[in-house]
Each structure stands twice: as structure tokens, then as C-alpha cells.
Amino acid sequence: MNAANYLYVSALLFSIGAIGVVVRRNAIVVFMCIELMLNASNLAFVTFARINGNLDGQVIAFFTMVVAACEVVVGLAIIVTIYRSRRSASVDDASLLKR
Amino acid sequence: MTSNSLVYLIALPLFGSAVLLLAGRRSDRWGHILATVLSGSAFVVGLVQFAQMLGRSNDQRAVTQKLFSWISVGTFKVDASLMLDQLSICFVLLITGVGTLIHIYSIAYMSHDLDRRRFFAYLNLFIAAMLLLVLGDSYLNLYVGWEGVGLASYLLIGFWNQKPAYATAAKKAFVANRVGDLGLSLAIMISFATMGTVSFAGVKEQAGHASTGALTAIGIMLLIAATGKSAQFPLQAWLGDAMAGPTPVSALIHAATMVTAGVYLITRSNFIFDAAPTAQLLVAIIGAITLLFGAIIGTAKDDIKKALAASTMSQIGYMVLGAGLGPAGYAFAIMHLLTHGFFKAGMFLGAGSVMHGMDDEVNMRRYGGLRKFMPITFATFGLGYLAIIGVPPFAGFYSKDKIIEVAFNAGGIKGITLGGAALLGAAITAFYMTRVVILTFAGSKRWDDKAHPHESPALMWLPMVLLAVGSVTSGIIFTHGNSLQNWLAPVVATSPAHEGELLKPAVVSILALVLVLAGVGLAIMKYLRKPVPSEAPTDVSIFTRIARRDLLQDDFNEAVFMRPGQKLTEVLVATDELLVDGAVRGVAHITQSTGRTLGMTQTGFVRSYAMWILLGAIGLLATIWVVTL
Numbered sequence: 089m090n091a092a093n094y095l096y097v098s099a100l101l102f103s104i105g106a107i108g109v110v111v112r113r114n115a116i117v118v119f120m121c122i123e124l125m126l127n128a129s130n131l132a133f134v135t136f137a138r139i140n141g142n143l144d145g146q147v148i149a150f151f152t153m154v155v156a157a158c159e160v161v162v163g164l165a166i167i168v169t170i171y172r173s174r175r176s177a178s179v180d181d182a183s184l185l186k187r
Numbered sequence: 188m189t190s191n192s193l194v195y196l197i198a199l200p201l202f203g204s205a206v207l208l209l210a211g212r213r214s215d216r217w218g219h220i221l222a223t224v225l226s227g228s229a230f231v232v233g234l235v236q237f238a239q240m241l242g243r244s245n246d247q248r249a250v251t252q253k254l255f256s257w258i259s260v261g262t263f264k265v266d267a268s269l270m271l272d273q274l275s276i277c278f279v280l281l282i283t284g285v286g287t288l289i290h291i292y293s294i295a296y297m298s299h300d301l302d303r304r305r306f307f308a309y310l311n312l313f314i315a316a317m318l319l320l321v322l323g324d325s326y327l328n329l330y331v332g333w334e335g336v337g338l339a340s341y342l343l344i345g346f347w348n349q350k351p352a353y354a355t356a357a358k359k360a361f362v363a364n365r366v367g368d369l370g371l372s373l374a375i376m377i378s379f380a381t382m383g384t385v386s387f388a389g390v391k392e393q394a395g396h397a398s399t400g401a402l403t404a405i406g407i408m409l410l411i412a413a414t415g416k417s418a419q420f421p422l423q424a425w426l427g428d429a430m431a432g433p434t435p436v437s438a439l440i441h442a443a444t445m446v447t448a449g450v451y452l453i454t455r456s457n458f459i460f461d462a463a464p465t466a467q468l469l470v471a472i473i474g475a476i477t478l479l480f481g482a483i484i485g486t487a488k489d490d491i492k493k494a495l496a497a498s499t500m501s502q503i504g505y506m507v508l509g510a511g512l513g514p515a516g517y518a519f520a521i522m523h524l525l526t527h528g529f530f531k532a533g534m535f536l537g538a539g540s541v542m543h544g545m546d547d548e549v550n551m552r553r554y555g556g557l558r559k560f561m562p563i564t565f566a567t568f569g570l571g572y573l574a575i576i577g578v579p580p581f582a583g584f585y586s587k588d589k590i591i592e593v594a595f596n597a598g599g600i601k602g603i604t605l606g607g608a609a610l611l612g613a614a615i616t617a618f619y620m621t622r623v624v625i626l627t628f629a630g631s632k633r634w635d636d637k638a639h640p641h642e643s644p645a646l647m648w649l650p651m652v653l654l655a656v657g658s659v660t661s662g663i664i665f666t667h668g669n670s671l672q673n674w675l676a677p678v679v680a681t682s683p684a685h686e687g688e689l690l691k692p693a694v695v696s697i698l699a700l701v702l703v704l705a706g707v708g709l710a711i712m713k714y715l716r717k718p719v720p721s722e723a724p725t726d727v728s729i730f731t732r733i734a735r736r737d738l739l740q741d742d743f744n745e746a747v748f749m750r751p752g753q754k755l756t757e758v759l760v761a762t763d764e765l766l767v768d769g770a771v772r773g774v775a776h777i778t779q780s781t782g783r784t785l786g787m788t789q790t791g792f793v794r795s796y797a798m799w800i801l802l803g804a805i806g807l808l809a810t811i812w813v814v815t816l
Contacts, residue, residue, distance in 0.1 A: 106801050109794070109797045109801075110794055110797055110798050110801060111794075113794070118793075118794075179792070179793045179794060180792055180793075180794065182793070183790070183791035183792050183793070184791065
């Protein structure tokens with residue numbers, strides 16, 4: 089099977105994730121979209137590892153997973169806290185930086 | 188010769204001024220006495236020095252005292268040291284002598300003034316600064332005294348500074364003097380640059396080797412300095428307004444001593460002017476212009492003090508003319524300076540005495556017939572009057588006629604012009620001084636019934652009597668056996684060398700006397716034969732009007748210096764606001780508006796930030812793609 093197809097899938101996933109981050113308001117969905125983008129890049133890394141015939145890309149993919157796991161923990165905690173205090177998980181509601 | 192007591196001349200009055208200023212109101216009760224005693228002590232020190240000087244041979248008379256090493260940079264050394272020679276001692280005795288008399292006079296004159304102590308502190312400060320001026324042995328030391336008397340003059344003109352006009356007069360005097368001071372400092376700089384020394388002895392020694400151009404430059408700068416301090420044309424405008432000060436100040440500073448500092452400076456720098464004929468000729472011309480200028484103003488003034496101030500300006504014109512005539516004239520310039528110190532100070536004190544008795548009225552048209560009420564003032568003023576118009580054997584006859592004679596004998600057209608101007612000045616002097624005397628002391632009374640003219644107390648008339656004695660006798664003393672000429676000879680190199688004797692002394696005297704009589708006669712016709720209106724007539728000729736406006740000196744300064752200066756500052760302010768401030772404000776404005784515009788991208792919405800990040804990443808990728816294509 090042509091390795092380029094995996095890259096197309098990766099690009100598709102990343103685009104879906106990026107659009108989701110920009111257009112969706114629900115923090116959980118935004119968060120999931122971020123995960124989607126991370127995993128799209130993971131897929132690209134692994135694909136490139138396969139194409140180049142070495143393990144560099146796979147190693148990076150593990151790193152990304154570790155970082156993503158940490159990010160999920162911190163990010164979910166923040167979202168839960170915001171939801172508790174504001175009774176809303178909409179990212180547009182939390183626009184206090186401007187004001 | 189060295190002496191250790193020269194410093195006391197300066198230290199005594201300086202100490203008095205410091206005590207009076209620092210002790211404040213605590214010294215109100217005894218301050219004036221301390222100041223007078225200290226001034227008198229300085230006079231005694233001067234007399235002792237004079238006596239010692241008389242006891243030595245002519246070339247051993249100068250004494251010096253080194254106080255401390257002031258500036259020592261490489262080969263350039265200036266000591267703060269004092270030098271008393273035959274020229275300085277004349278000034279020392281005049282300053283301390285007349286100064287002490289005026290201190291005594293002021294005790295009574297200022298007795299009703301709450302600030303009398305401050306007045307005496309300034310008087311003492313003036314005496315100290317003036318003594319430093321004449322005792323300094325270098326131009327730099329002289330400069331310190333020169334500025335000191337300028338300060339004292341400023342403080343005393345503006346003594347009653349609660350009146351804005353008086354404070355302005357003080358400022359005017361100070362500014363005009365600053366212009367002159369610039370000349371002196373430039374002269375010092377040129378002499379240092381070309382000769383490497385600023386001491387009188389050093390410059391005198393170097394003057395022979397220096398170029399005529401440099402010496403002429405120094406001479407002209409010194410002349411500018413002299414015109415500022417001595418109220419000579421074209422820096423004369425301040426003297427009339429300086430009469431805002433209390434009358435004793437006018438007598439001491441603006442008649443007898445400080446305003447003659449310019450004459451001292453020129454005479455002291457005789458070695459420069461003798462080597463720079465152009466500068467010397469300029470000095471004579473300035474003197475001749477001023478003596479006529481002052482005399483003409485004097486004819487039109489109704490304010491007794493301003494009439495006397497114009498007369499002072501004119502008489503100093505005579506001195507400057509004398510000093511500008513070279514070795515033949517220096518001694519007579521100094522002689523006229525000394526006799527003028529007596530008779531003009533005496534007349535100013537007389538004017539003060541009249542004002543004292545007339546509730547500070549200064550308009551002579553409101554006087555009249557005062558000789559019956561103030562016999563002593565009239566007598567002393569009258570003797571001063573006879574001295575200034577040059578009636579023999581009074582002092583002015585000897586000193587002024589000598590200057591006229593030397594001017595005539597200067598040779599050629601120069602001699603005839605300068606001599607003619609001086610002779611004409613003598614006639615005008617006779618006219619305006621007679622006018623002053625007639626308006627004040629003769630004729631019928633023109634004052635209100637409120638005024639009660641009375642003779643002044645003894646503390647006031649005693650100094651006037653002593654000065655009157657000086658006005659009578661000083662001329663005879665100075666000319667007896669050419670005593671002053673011989674006395675000054677080692678300092679100023681007097682030469683009786685008249686280039687082609689044009690007029691014999693006797694002819695000059697007779698000519699001068701005839702003109703003086705004509706002036707007196709005209710004044711009698713105009714003011715004694717006809718009644719004098721108590722208001723100044725307004726339907727007068729254009730000449731009178733111009734003379735009343737001080738020959739347009741203020742209008743000239745305003746039109747030529749003040750208005751263009753004001754315009755210049757306006758242009759500079761506008762340029763500053765437009766260019767300098769504009770650039771600064773422009774930068775701030777651009778920064779601010781850029782910030783405001785960019786700030787609009789900061790919405791606070793996380794999603795818009797994410798959008799920007801995404802667009803940025805796409806843009807970056809696109810750029811890389813385009814570049815690597």
C-alpha cells in the first residue's frame with residue numbers, strides 16, 4: 089500500500105481538528121479536536137518513519153503521546169473547574185482577558 | 188614693596204556686609220553704625236597707606252599683597268593679589284572717603300526706612316567690591332570686583348523693589364551692564380590667548396610684542412566694558428532709570444564711584460590703548476558723543492535726579508574723552524573723575540536733602556524759591572554747581588578746561604572736532620545746571636501747601652559741607668605744581684607733548700568761560716525772567732520732545748534690539764514646537780495609533796486566537812513552499 093495515503097489521512101484528520109478548534113464553542117469538543125490534531129501529526133510521524141526506514145518518527149510519536157496525556161490531565165482539570173464556577177463549557181464565555 | 192594691610196581695605200567693609208546680612212533683624216539697631224564705622228576704618232587704612240606712600244620715592248610707591256594662589260594650570264598662574272599704586276590710591280581715598288560721608292548721610296536719610304540695615308549691608312558690599320575692583324592686580328581680579336559692584340548696584344537700584352518700576356530699573360541696569368561685562372570677559376580671553384597672561388604687569392610687558400590687531404581688539408572690548416559700566420554711548424540707557432535707587436546710592440554709585448570704573452579701566456589699560464591708536468580714537472569719540480548726549484538730555488529733564496544723572500553721563504563723557512586722548516589726557520581724566528566725585532556726590536546729596544524736605548517730590552517744576560528754607564543745602568549745592576560749570580577757582584574749572592585744552596591740541600581735524608564738542612558740552616552744561624539751580628532754589632514757590640520744606644538734620648548737611656569743601660579746593664590742590672600729573676606719572680606715563688599747540692591754555696579758558704556765561708545767561712533769561720509753569724508745557728518743539736524721551740535711546744533699543752529679539756524668540760519657540768516637539772509627539776502618536784489598531788485583533792476569544800495561530804501556520808507553510816519552489 090502506498091505510504092502517501094497515510095499522509096493524506098493525516099492531513100485530513102489535522103484539517104478536521106483545526107476547523108473544529110476554530111468553529112466549535114464547546115470546550116470539550118475543542119479539546120477533542122486538539123487531540124485529533126495531535127494524533128494526526130503522530131500518524132504523519134509514524135508514516136515518515138516507515139518511509140525513511142528508521143525509528144526517529146516513532147520515537148517522536150511516543151513523546152507526543154506522553155505530552156498529550158499530560159495535557160489532557162491539565163486541560164480537563166481546567167475545563168471542569170471552569171464549568172463548575174461558570175456553569176458553562178463554552179470557550180466564548182471565558183473571554184475575560186479582553187475586558 | 189609688599190604690604191600686609193591692603194587686605195583690610197576690602198575685608199573691613201566685606202565683614203560689615205556679612206554681619207549685617209547674616210545677623211538679620213537682630214542688627215537693626217546698631218547695623219548702620221557698624222557699617223559706617225567699618226567704612227570709616229577702611230578710609231583710615233587708606234589714609235595710612237597714602238601717608239606711607241608719600242614717604243617713599245616716586246618709583247617705590249606701589250605696594251602689593253599676595254592673598255592666595257587662585258588659578259594654577261600648567262604655565263598659567265593667577266594669584267589673588269592686590270596692588271596699590273598711585274592710581275589706585277586716588278580711587279581708594281575717593282571710594283572710602285566719599286563712601287563714608289554718604290554712609291553718615293544715609294543714617295539720617297534712611298532713618299524712616301524699615302530696611303535701613305539691609306541698605307547699609309549693600310552699601311558696605313559695594314565699598315568692598317569697588318575696592319577690589321581698583322586694587323586687583325590683574326584683569327581677572329578686577330573682573331571679580333567689576334561684577335561685585337554690578338551686583339551691589341543692582342541690589343541698591345532695586346532697593347525699594349516693592350515698586351515694580353524700580354525693580355525693572357534695576358533689571359535694566361543689570362542687563363545693560365552684562366552687555367558691557369561681556370566685553371571685559373572677551374578682553375581677558377583675548378589677552379590670555381595672545382599674550383598668555385592677564386595681570387596688569389604681564390600685559391604691560393607683553394604689549395610691546397603683541398600685534399596691533401590683537402591690542403586693538405582688546406582695546407575695543409575694554410571700551411565696550413567701559414561703556415556698559417560708565418553709562419557711555421551706546422550702553423547709556425540704564426543710568427537715568429538707575430535713579431530709582433535711594434538718593435545716597437545715586438550719589439555714591441551712580442555719580443562718584445562705580446560709574447567711573449570704566450574710566451579707571453581705560454586709564455589702567457593705558458599701555459594697551461597707547462599701542463592701539465584706533466581703539467584710543469574710538470574711546471575719545473565715544474566720550475565726545477556721550478558728553479553731548481548727556482548734556483542735551485539734561486536740558487530737558489524736570490526730575491532733579493534724572494537731570495543730575497544726565498549730567499553725570501555727560502561728565503563721564505569728559506573723562507572718557509580725556510582718557511581717549513592718550514598720555515596727555517589720562518591724568519586730567521582722573522583729575523576730573525576725582526573733582527566730579529566731590530561736586531556731583533555733593534549735588535546728589537543736596538538733591539536728596541531737597542527731596543527729604545519736600546516729601547520725596549522730584550519734579551523741579553514743583554520746587555522754586557527753596558533757598559530761604561534750605562540755606563545750607565543751597566550753599567553746598569551752589570558750590571557744586573559753580574564747580575561743575577567750571578567757574579574759576581572751583582574744581583571743575585581746572586579739570587574740565589584741561590580736558591578741553593588737551594582735546595583741542597590733539598592735532599588736526601580730530602582735535603578741532605573733539606575740542607569743539609567738549610567746548611559745546613561746557614556751554615550746555617552751564618545751561619542745564621543753571622536751570623536746575625534756578626528751578627529748585629530761585630524764583631517763586633510752586634509747591635503745594637501740604638509740603639513743609641525744611642533744612643535737613645546735621646547728619647545730612649555735614650557730609651554735604653565736606654563735599655562742598657572738596658568741590659572748592661580739590662581743583663587747586665590737584666593742579667598746584669601739576670601735583671596729580673606728577674603723582675600719576677609712573678603709572679600712566681603722562682606726556683605734555685602737545686602735537687602742534689593749537690590753542691593756548693588761556694585762550695581755551697577764556698573761550699570756555701564765555702560759552703559758560705552764555706549758557707548761564709540763556710538759562711536765566713528762560714527760567715528766571717519768565718515764570719516757570721508747574722506743569723511741563725506740552726506744546727514744545729520736536730527737539731524738546733525727543734530730548735525729554737532721552738534722545739530716543741529707549742525707543743532705539745526697543746526697535747533695534749528688543750523687538751527683533753522678541754521676534755527671534757517667537758520664531759525659535761514656534762520652530763521648537765513644530766519641529767522638535769512635533770517629532771516627539773509624532774512618534775508618540777504613531778506608536779499609539781498603531782497600538783490601538785493592532786489592539787483590535789485582541790478580542791479575548793480563544794477561538795479567534797486559535798484562528799490567528801492557524802492562519803499564521805498556514806502562512807508560514809505557504810511561504811516555505813513558495814521559497815523552496
